[in-house]
Amino acid sequence: MKFTYIIIILLLINPSLYSQENSSNELSIQVGLSSSSIKDLRLSNRKFRSWSPKYAIGYVKSNDNRISSFRMQFSKINSSDGGLLSLMTIRPEIYYSYERKVKDGIWLGGFFDNNTLLNFPTNTSSVFNSNPISYTIAQSIGPRVSYLKSLDNNKINLRTSAQVSLLSYVVQPAFGHPYPSQFLEEGKFNPTREGMAWPLTKSGKIATVNKFNSFRVELGFFYHINNSLKIGVDYNLNIQYANTRGKSTYISNHDIFLGATYIH
Amino acid sequence: MIYIFITLAFTISCSQNIDNDNSPSEIYEEFWTWVDQNYIYFDLKEVDWEEVKIKNAALINENTTEDDLFQIMESSLLELRDGHNRLQRKGQSARNHNFKEGYEIHFDLDVIKQEYVVDSLGADGYLYWAMLEDEVGYVNLSDFNRYRAFRSVFEQMHARSVSKLIIDMRSNGGGDSNAVPELLSVLVKEKTALGAYTEKSGPEHNDVTTPIRIFSEPDPDFYFDIPVVVLIDRGSYSATSYFAAMIKGLDNVTLIGQVTGGGGGGNSGFQFSNGWLIAVSVSDFYDKNGVSIEAGVEPDIYIENTKEDIDNGVDKMLETAINY
Numbered sequence: 001m002k003f004t005y006i007i008i009i010l011l012l013i014n015p016s017l018y019s020q021e022n023s024s025n026e027l028s029i030q031v032g033l034s035s036s037s038i039k040d041l042r043l044s045n046r047k048f049r050s051w052s053p054k055y056a057i058g059y060v061k062s063n064d065n066r067i068s069s070f071r072m073q074f075s076k077i078n079s080s081d082g083g084l085l086s087l088m089t090i091r092p093e094i095y096y097s098y099e100r101k102v103k104d105g106i107w108l109g110g111f112f113d114n115n116t117l118l119n120f121p122t123n124t125s126s127v128f129n130s131n132p133i134s135y136t137i138a139q140s141i142g143p144r145v146s147y148l149k150s151l152d153n154n155k156i157n158l159r160t161s162a163q164v165s166l167l168s169y170v171v172q173p174a175f176g177h178p179y180p181s182q183f184l185e186e187g188k189f190n191p192t193r194e195g196m197a198w199p200l201t202k203s204g205k206i207a208t209v210n211k212f213n214s215f216r217v218e219l220g221f222f223y224h225i226n227n228s229l230k231i232g233v234d235y236n237l238n239i240q241y242a243n244t245r246g247k248s249t250y251i252s253n254h255d256i257f258l259g260a261t262y263i264h
Numbered sequence: 265m266i267y268i269f270i271t272l273a274f275t276i277s278c279s280q281n282i283d284n285d286n287s288p289s290e291i292y293e294e295f296w297t298w299v300d301q302n303y304i305y306f307d308l309k310e311v312d313w314e315e316v317k318i319k320n321a322a323l324i325n326e327n328t329t330e331d332d333l334f335q336i337m338e339s340s341l342l343e344l345r346d347g348h349n350r351l352q353r354k355g356q357s358a359r360n361h362n363f364k365e366g367y368e369i370h371f372d373l374d375v376i377k378q379e380y381v382v383d384s385l386g387a388d389g390y391l392y393w394a395m396l397e398d399e400v401g402y403v404n405l406s407d408f409n410r411y412r413a414f415r416s417v418f419e420q421m422h423a424r425s426v427s428k429l430i431i432d433m434r435s436n437g438g439g440d441s442n443a444v445p446e447l448l449s450v451l452v453k454e455k456t457a458l459g460a461y462t463e464k465s466g467p468e469h470n471d472v473t474t475p476i477r478i479f480s481e482p483d484p485d486f487y488f489d490i491p492v493v494v495l496i497d498r499g500s501y502s503a504t505s506y507f508a509a510m511i512k513g514l515d516n517v518t519l520i521g522q523v524t525g526g527g528g529g530g531n532s533g534f535q536f537s538n539g540w541l542i543a544v545s546v547s548d549f550y551d552k553n554g555v556s557i558e559a560g561v562e563p564d565i566y567i568e569n570t571k572e573d574i575d576n577g578v579d580k581m582l583e584t585a586i587n588y
Contacts, residue, residue: 044535045294083539084354127350127533127543175471176304176463176546177532189461189476191442246466 023063030056030234030259036077038089039250040119042134042173048087050079054255067107067146071095075253084125090118091251097144097163107146111163114139115214115240117251133178136242136249137204140165140214157230159220168212171204172245181245205244214240222261230261288328291538292321295337298534299344301467303544305529308556309345316343334358334540344544346558347501348531352541363525367498370569371434371579373404379577380586385420388413393420400586401426408439408503411447418450418488428491430585431511438502438527444510449483451492451514456480458510460554463530463547475550480510492517493585496563502527508561509551519563520585528557 034054039047058071077089093116099109117136121128144163150156174181182199183189190196205211215238222232234257241250286294296317306313320340324333334351338358341349351358373392377384381402383395389410393403401421405411421429445458460475496508496519505524512519529545536542548556567584 043533045537046535046539081535081539084352084541085535085539121533125352125533125541127352127531127541129533130530130543130546131532174463174473175465175467176302176473177530179463181465184461184463184473184476186474186476189478191445191461191478193442 023061024263026058026060026062026261026263028056028058028060028259028261030058030257032056032234032255032257032259034075034077034256035254036075036079036089037250037252038077038079038087038119039248040087040134041247042131042178042249043087043119043121043128044081044085046081046085048079048081050077052077054253054257056257056259065101066099067109068098069096073255078122084123086122088120088122089251090116090120092116099144099146105147105149107148109144110141111144112139112141113165113214117240117242117249119249131178134249135171135173135178136240137171137200138165138168138207138212138214138240138242140168140212142166142214155224157220157222157224157232159218159222161216161218163216164209165212165214166209168207168214169204170207170212170242170244171200172242172247172249174203175246207242207244211244212240212242214238228263230263231259232261233258286537287326288324288330288333289321291333291536291540292324292336294536295542296321296340298536298542299341299544300469302464302532302534302546303344303346303349304462304464304472304546304548305344305346305556305558306469308548308558311344316340337540341542341544346529346545347525347527348529348543348545350531350533350541350543353539363501363527364498367522368568368570369435369497369499369522370571370574371497371499371581372574373406375574375577375579376402376404376432376582380579380582386413386417391417393417395424395426396430396586398586399425399427401429402432403429404432406436408436408441408507411443414447415450419486422486422488422490426490428493428588429488430493430495430582432495432582433500433504433507434495434497434521434581435499436501436504437499438504441503441506444503444507445478445480448480448510448514450486450488451511451517452480452482453487453515454482456514457552459506459552459557460550461547462550472548475554478510490516493588494519495581495585496521496524496561497568497581498522498525498560500561501525505557505561506549509549509557512561512564513552518565518588519561520565520567520588521563521581522566522568523560523562524557526558526560 032054054075056073060069073093080086094114097111099107102108115138119134142165146161149158180200180203182203217237219235222230224230236255239252347361347363381394390407457477460477462475465471465473528549530547531543532546533543
């Protein structure tokens with residue numbers, strides 16, 4: 001994992017990739033609303049729907065032929081089925097993508113992401129005392145395609161992107177209690193649940209699309225106020241399904257972001 | 265291509281509907297299947313779960329009300345004879361299996377305080393400790409949730425050079441057993457296996473993890489080298505059964521009383537599509553001999569009080585522990 005992040009950082013700061021003219025760096029901050037739909041078969045056979053605030057920061061480095069972007073998103077979702085169970089969902093997401101222009105407006109590349117889904121039953125029932133969390137932690141790679149269009153002498157930018165995961169490393173709990181499977185080995189298991197971090201990291205499984213799939217579509221509209229500032233609205237659709245241990249988790253998000261981007 | 269992706273994504277997104285309009289038969293099937301895939305004790309208890317389904321599903325028809333269905337599911341769950349299993353709907357909890365049925369359980373801490381205690385030393389949460397006659401130390405834990413002072417009680421009793429320490433776990437219905445191995449570190453001289461843990465690893469009845477042994481490491485600063493007697497009864501359940509199984513067989517330790525209530529399973533909760541909640545045992549704990557504690561932990565010396573004993577201010581079980 002550390003190695004992967006080092007590569008990402010090196011790619012981002014590598015000046016040789018962006019030495020051509022018209023290169024730019026963009027830093028954006030976005031605030032938005034997310035409509036989520038969650039079904040976690042470790043906890044419930046019902047789907048939980050909710051609106052929640054969502055926050056994102058992004059950094060894009062581009063020139064005429066290449067775009068690399070780094071984006072972090074965070075949301076905390078409180079949802080209820082109106083009955084006995086409520087869920088609190090914590091969802092940090094980190095994306096890195098790299099694309100090259102293949103022809104006018106069309107960009108093709110790949111992405112790497114780290115996607116965490118933590119579901120906590122928050123009702124007062126003691127039914128969930130022994131399984132107070134359900135987690136899905138995935139790192140994925142896959143192809144990404146974008147269509148970029150500029151209008152009105154580059155005052156307006158339109159962007160459409162789609163990406164789908166092909167190969168993932170997914171950490172989900174073992175079948176019974178929410179212990180990582182590596183933790184359930186002699187010499188490692190500690191009933192006080194201490195020392196779970198490393199077994200948790202190691203207990204993941206390599207998964208392809210039949211066990212884990214994540215699909216993401218982004219639509220963006222941006223208006224340049226001046227040479228160093230643009231504002232815009234982003235719509236993202238993200239669907240994720242994971243089932244590496246016999247109990248699946250599913251989440252879909254429709255996100256609308258408003259944001260400002262500083263360009264230099 | 266992008267627009268094909270978007271259309272596909274919306275189609276997938278919208279095709280997942282909330283399933284809360286299921287018929288009673290479908291809800292029962294969901295209940296039965298979830299228990300079938302998650303409950304750990306079918307083999308140990310020799311329960312034919314298929315038979316339970318045949319018997320109970322036959323009671324469901326188009327006129328079955330929610331109340332009827334709840335009772336049918338409650339009856340099905342009671343067939344598993346497991347006090348950890350639970351079923352809840354809004355405003356109602358199903359009856360739990362009564363693991364005390366058929367046992368005489370008579371215990372009253374006030375009788376001990378009035379008739380046996382010579383010096384009350386302290387109380388903290390669910391913990392009470394005192395001195396009895398003949399320099400016998402006494403500690404009572406009535407719940408396994410607030411017992412942080414337990415270790416300091418060992419230290420106090422050791423400092424007073426008690427002749428023995430009686431740990432009274434009678435009618436302690438359990439709580440959090442996670443800290444028990446650490447607690448017992450003052451009673452072991454070397455790394456000691458206390459038992460083993462296993463849990464469900466898949467949907468088949470025999471899909472369980474290889475039992476993992478749980479150890480206690482000796483406390484480097486303190487060893488309690490004084491005889492310990494643990495009092496247990498049928499009301500000692502769940503985490504208290506874990507405690508009894510873990511402490512049984514350690515040097516200087518004797519268990520006196522009745523077989524505990526068992527409750528070796530740790531449960532896991534779930535919500536059905538109609539909103540009702542369930543929890544069943546998905547893990548088990550084995551004693552040092554590899555025997556599940558679900559049916560209870562046997563004492564080394566069996567004795568029980570009668571109602572008359574307690575009414576007359578006599579605790580025969582405690583007296584046996586004092587005189588042992």
